[in-house]
Amino acid sequence: MIRIRNLSLWQGDQTILRDISLDIACGETLGLIGPSGSGKTSLARMMLGIVPRMAGWSGQIAVDGFDLLRAPARRLRSFRRHDAGMIVQALADSLNPHLTVGQHLRETGQDPHRVCLNFNIPVSLLPRLPRDLSGGEIQRVLTALALVKSPRLLLLDEPTAALDPANRDWARRRFVEGAGERAQLLISHDLKLVRQLADRIAVMRAGELAEIGPAHVLDAPRHQCVRKFMDPTPEPEFSVPPAAPRQPGNGGLVISGICHMIGREPLLRNISLQVPAGECLAVLGPSGSGKSTLAQILAGYIAQPKGRIRWQDGSRRPRIALISQHPQRAMAAHFPVSEVLAEALRLAGDGPEAARIGSLLREIGLPDTPEFRARRAADLSGGEAQRLVIARAIALRPDILVADEPTSALDPASRDQVLGLFNHLKRERGVTLVLMTHDRLAAQAVADHIGHLKDGRLHPGWPDG
Numbered sequence: 226m227i228r229i230r231n232l233s234l235w236q237g238d239q240t241i242l243r244d245i246s247l248d249i250a251c252g253e254t255l256g257l258i259g260p261s262g263s264g265k266t267s268l269a270r271m272m273l274g275i276v277p278r279m280a281g282w283s284g285q286i287a288v289d290g291f292d293l294l295r296a297p298a299r300r301l302r303s304f305r306r307h308d309a310g311m312i313v314q315a316l317a318d319s320l321n322p323h324l325t326v327g328q329h330l331r332e333t334g335q336d337p338h339r340v341c342l343n344f345n346i347p348v349s350l351l352p353r354l355p356r357d358l359s360g361g362e363i364q365r366v367l368t369a370l371a372l373v374k375s376p377r378l379l380l381l382d383e384p385t386a387a388l389d390p391a392n393r394d395w396a397r398r399r400f401v402e403g404a405g406e407r408a409q410l411l412i413s414h415d416l417k418l419v420r421q422l423a424d425r426i427a428v429m430r431a432g433e434l435a436e437i438g439p440a441h442v443l444d445a446p447r448h449q450c451v452r453k454f455m456d457p458t459p460e461p462e463f464s465v466p467p468a469a470p471r472q473p474g475n476g477g478l479v480i481s482g483i484c485h486m487i488g489r490e491p492l493l494r495n496i497s498l499q500v501p502a503g504e505c506l507a508v509l510g511p512s513g514s515g516k517s518t519l520a521q522i523l524a525g526y527i528a529q530p531k532g533r534i535r536w537q538d539g540s541r542r543p544r545i546a547l548i549s550q551h552p553q554r555a556m557a558a559h560f561p562v563s564e565v566l567a568e569a570l571r572l573a574g575d576g577p578e579a580a581r582i583g584s585l586l587r588e589i590g591l592p593d594t595p596e597f598r599a600r601r602a603a604d605l606s607g608g609e610a611q612r613l614v615i616a617r618a619i620a621l622r623p624d625i626l627v628a629d630e631p632t633s634a635l636d637p638a639s640r641d642q643v644l645g646l647f648n649h650l651k652r653e654r655g656v657t658l659v660l661m662t663h664d665r666l667a668a669q670a671v672a673d674h675i676g677h678l679k680d681g682r683l684h685p686g687w688p689d690g
Contacts, residue, residue: 226249226250226251226288226289226377226378226408227248227249227250227272227286227287227288227378227408227410228248228285228286228287228288229245229246229247229248229272229284229285229286229287230246230284230285230287231244231245231246231283231284231285232244232245232246232268232271232282232283232284232285232286233245233282233283233284234264234267234271234276234277234280234281234282234432235280235281235282236277236279236280236281236604238596239596239600240432241264241267241277241280241432242264242267242268242271242432242433243431243432243433244284244433245268245284245433245434246434247427247434247437249408249409249410250408251377251406251407251408252404252405252406252407252408253408253409253424253425254400254404254409254410254411254422254423254424255409255410255411255423255424255425255426255427256411256413256419256422256423256425256426256427256440257269257410257411257412257426257427257428257429258412258413258414258416258419258426258427258428258429259428259429259430259435259636260430260608260636260638260639261414261606261607261608261609261611261612261634261635261636261639262605262606262608262609263429263430263431263432263606264429264431264432265382265412265429265606266314266382266412266606266607267606268429269311269380269382269410269412271286271293271294272286272293272378272380272410273293273305273309273311273380274286274293274294274296274301274304274305276294277604282294288304288308288377288378291304307374307376308376308377308378309376309377309378309379309380310370310371310372310374310376310378310379310380311371311379311380311381311382312364312367312368312371312380312381312382312384313367313382314382314383314386314412314607314634315551315553315607316360316363316364316367316387316550316551318553318554319363319367320355320363320366320367321355322354322355322356323354324354324355325351325352325353325354326346326350326351326352326353326355326358326366327351327352329366329370330351330366330369330370333369333370333373333374335373337351338351340369340373341369343369343373344365344368344369344372344373344399345365345392345395346362346365346366346369347513349490350362350366350513352488353487357487358513359387359512359513359514359515359516359517359518360387360512360517360550360551360630360633361387361388361389361392361511361512361513361663362512362513363387364384364385364386364387364388364396364512365388365392365396365512368384368396368399372399372403375403375406375407376407377406377407377408378407378408378409379400379407379408379409379410380409380410380412381400381409381410381411381412381413382412382607383412383413383414383415383607383633383634384396384400384411384413385397385413385415385418386413386414386415386630386633386634387512387550387630387633387663388512388663389510389511389512389663390663391511392511392512393418393663397418397421397422400422401422404422409422411423414608414634414635414636414637414640416443416637419443420440420443423440424439424440425437425438425439425440426438426439426440426442426443428442476501476502476536476537476538476543476624476655476657477499477500477501477502477504477536477537477657478498478499478500478523478534478536478537478543478625478657478659479498479499479533479534479535479536479537480496480497480498480499480523480532480533480534480535481497481532481533482495482496482497482531482532482533483495483496483497483519483522483529483531483532483534484496484529484531484532485515485518485519485522485527485529491681492515492518492681493515493518493519493522493678493681494680494681494682495682496519496532496682496683497683498676498683499537500657500658500659500674501537501657502537502624502655502656502657503651503652503655503656503657504651504657504658504673504674505647505651505657505658505659505660505671505672505673505674506658506659506660506672506673506674506675506676507660507661507662507667507668507671507672507674507675507676508659508660508661508662508676508677508678508683509662509663509665509668509675509676509677509678509687509688510677510678510679510688511679511688512663514678514679514681515678515681516629516661516678517550517629517630517661519661519678520547520550520627520628520629520659520661521547522534523545523547523625523627523659524545524546524547524627525545526547536624543623543624543625543657544621544622544623544624544625545623545624545625545626545627546617546618546619546621546623546625546626546627547618547627547629548614548615548618548626548627548628548629548631549614549629550629550630550633550661552607552610552611552613552614552634553602553603553605553607553610555614556602556610556613556614556617557602558601558602558603559601559602559603560601560602561598561599561600561601561602562586562591562597562598562599562600562602562605562613563582563598563599565602565613565617566578566581566582566585566586566613566616566617566620567582568617569617569618569620569621570582570620572621573620573621573622575620575622581620582598585616585619585620586598586616588616588619588646589612589613589615589616589619589642589643589646590612590638590639590642590643591609591612591613591616607634608634608635608636608639610634611631611632611633611634611635612635612639612643615628615631615643615646619646619650622654623656624655624656624657625656625657625658625659626647626650626656626657626658626659627659627661628647628658628659628660628661628662629661630661630662630663630664631643631660631662632644632662632664632667633663633664640667644667644670644671647660647671648670648671651671658671660672665687675687
């Protein structure tokens with residue numbers, strides 16, 4: 226059904242895709258894996274006829290003989306509306322911010338309440354705007370919008386990254402249902418999901434297809450780049466400048482009595498916690514339980530008329546940095562990478578900027594090259610954007626680092642590097658870390674304390690199941 230031949234994509238001197246050729250038959254799911262920034266999302270977007278701004282391209286993408294890259298705009302819009310569905314990685318900008326969930330679902334031509342029932346969406350979300358949804362709730366709405374029209378082509382770009390385990394299993398079952406009547410492209414760093422769904426595996430590296438074959442490619446990859454992508458990496462050395470010495474037990478985050486409402490519905494009820502300096506609290510909980518809202522409250526993005534947030538010793542106001550779950554929304558889209566970091570370094574009073582920018586990029590696993598420094602934030606992949614907001618937060622030299630799903634868009638090697646960096650910041654700089662996550666392995670890797678949100682309250686220990 227899908228036929229791609231000699232597809233290349235470039236922006237200026239940067240090659241994004243190089244001579245890609247592959248087929249996806251009707252009834253087949255192709256799993257596409259590879260490091261962050263290797264071109265996977267760019268390929269998926271081009272399969273909808275979406276070419277990046279000011280980019281050059283060559284080659285062909287055909288669906289049943291219909292050339293997507295050369296089709297008239299009207300024919301292309303009809304294809305996207307009726308024949309294709311996509312769950313995008315950049316959740317923050319995927320829904321119209323002015324339409325409620327109910328209005329989005331109504332545009333499918335079906336009863337919104339019935340769609341909610343069929344796609345595991347709480348009916349209470351129907352009057353909410355996208356800004357009042359968690360990442361997992363947005364992902365479930367996108368799943369409904371993509372599947373309700375029974376598309377012939379389904380593009381899944383990290384379709385479960387923001388979901389809790391229960392909703393992740395539910396989504397996997399929905400992707401299996403009807404798969405025999407459509408062609409599916411699955412992009413994911415979740416190798417377990419890829420093994421469960423994919424009939425064949427393609428591996429991308431630096432814009433090229435490094436390997437393609439049956440699903441057992443994951444068990445015995447031929448190329449070293451594939452093995453490196455799949456295998457955990459040892460914890461690297463870091464050169465984060467040391468903070469002022471801090472005595473054990475001196476300082477820490479204390480919050481008490483935090484409450485929050487969405488409309489008339491209580492989301493957080495009397496949240497109180499304490500995290501000493503140099504330690505980590507990991508907060509788990511299902512999608513929509515309030516983790517992202519709590520993260521924004523701790524970082525000062527949402528004002529709280531009730532409750533108190535303070536630094537334990539009371540001698541000064543702590544510096545707090547937030548790693549957003551939605552990195553594309555958290556950065557100015559037109560800023561180059563260098564300016565995103567330079568702005569944070571200026572706020573921290575750090576320097577010299579050029580040397581520190583290079584150090585931050587290397588520590589977070591991003592390329593320290595003039596070409597990458599000049600790239601706009603809007604042109605980064607999901608994994609690159611996520612690492613950049615982590616680097617920006619670290620550049621601020623925070624006392625408290627609030628990390629909201631900081632590894633959800635990362636490949637295994639990048640994930641290990643980020644978790645290693647978090648442990649380094651705790652040990653060497655005494656940073657207090659509050660980690661909001663669905664990823665139990667990430668929590669186990671860095672957390673000194675575990676809590677979970679349920680029914681608006683923070684409970685000690687792991688969630689059930």
